[in-house]
Amino acid sequence: MRPTVIGAYEAKTAMNPLTLYYAPGACSLAAHIVLEEVGARFELSRVDLSANQQHSAEYLRVNPKARVPALADGDWVLTEAPAILRYVAARHPAVGLWPWDPQEEARCAEWLNWLSSTIHVAFVRVRRAARFATEPRAVDDVAATAKKACRELWGAVDAKLGSGPWALGERYSVADPYLLVYWTWGRGPALAFDMARDFPHWTAHARRLSARPAIKRAFASEGLTLPS
Numbered sequence: 001m002r003p004t005v006i007g008a009y010e011a012k013t014a015m016n017p018l019t020l021y022y023a024p025g026a027c028s029l030a031a032h033i034v035l036e037e038v039g040a041r042f043e044l045s046r047v048d049l050s051a052n053q054q055h056s057a058e059y060l061r062v063n064p065k066a067r068v069p070a071l072a073d074g075d076w077v078l079t080e081a082p083a084i085l086r087y088v089a090a091r092h093p094a095v096g097l098w099p100w101d102p103q104e105e106a107r108c109a110e111w112l113n114w115l116s117s118t119i120h121v122a123f124v125r126v127r128r129a130a131r132f133a134t135e136p137r138a139v140d141d142v143a144a145t146a147k148k149a150c151r152e153l154w155g156a157v158d159a160k161l162g163s164g165p166w167a168l169g170e171r172y173s174v175a176d177p178y179l180l181v182y183w184t185w186g187r188g189p190a191l192a193f194d195m196a197r198d199f200p201h202w203t204a205h206a207r208r209l210s211a212r213p214a215i216k217r218a219f220a221s222e223g224l225t226l227p228s
């Protein structure tokens with residue numbers, strides 16, 4: 001089912017080192033995990049978001065959108081977490097992190113699109129509320145309203161995941177590490193949800209993921225605490 005061109009492509013690019021531009025605990029974590037999962041040769045380049053390094057001239061030459069992640073494959077740079085996840089998985093088809101069955105593929109794309117276009121966007125309104133209000137007094141309101149929206153969305157993710165075990169049911173895919181990023185944001189200071197109590201399916205999913213060696217390595221490398 002998978003396009004045959006990928007085999008030839010892999011042979012051509014096998015020597016290219018990949019560089020992931022990331023920030024610890026950011027949405028780039030999913031790409032970091034997937035690079036570990038597929039056993040790719042890659043380097044990490046840290047972008048210090050707290051120092052606003054995403055807006056530095058040097059980084060804007062890599063990604064003019066001033067965001068992480070960015071993945072450089074030689075001179076070729078790819079941005080947007082879902083696109084990077086798919087690219088890394090497609091470079092390593094034997095690992096099977098991107099499904100090629102049309103319905104499984106569509107379901108995987110559905111998860112990635114929902115997470116990036118709706119759930120991430122809702123979270124940003126909490127995390128960076130000041131960007132969404134000109135009146136300083138309105139900032140708290142933006143954050144509180146968005147936090148309520150996030151609680152509903154987190155509940156919808158929990159329900160959709162159900163007992164899994166993975167986002168696509170029996171099949172592990174790039175959607176799973178991407179979901180883990182949002183689980184960690186749920187337990188983080190901006191949302192401070194009680195993930196185990198309020199989102200038990202998602203927490204069971206996160207705990208299953210934390211047993212995977214690739215995830216242990218990525219969390220250790222970024223200085224993050226594994227879900228417990």
Ligand SMILES: N[C@@H](CCC(=O)N[C@@H](CS)C(=O)NCC(=O)O)C(=O)O
Nearest residue numbers: 026027066067068069080081082116
């Ligand atoms: N649509 C982009 C969003 C990327 C994004 O917003 N990344 C955040 C970290 S999770 C970032 O770089 N934030 C820095 C900022 O907002 O200035 C994607 O999915 O990759």
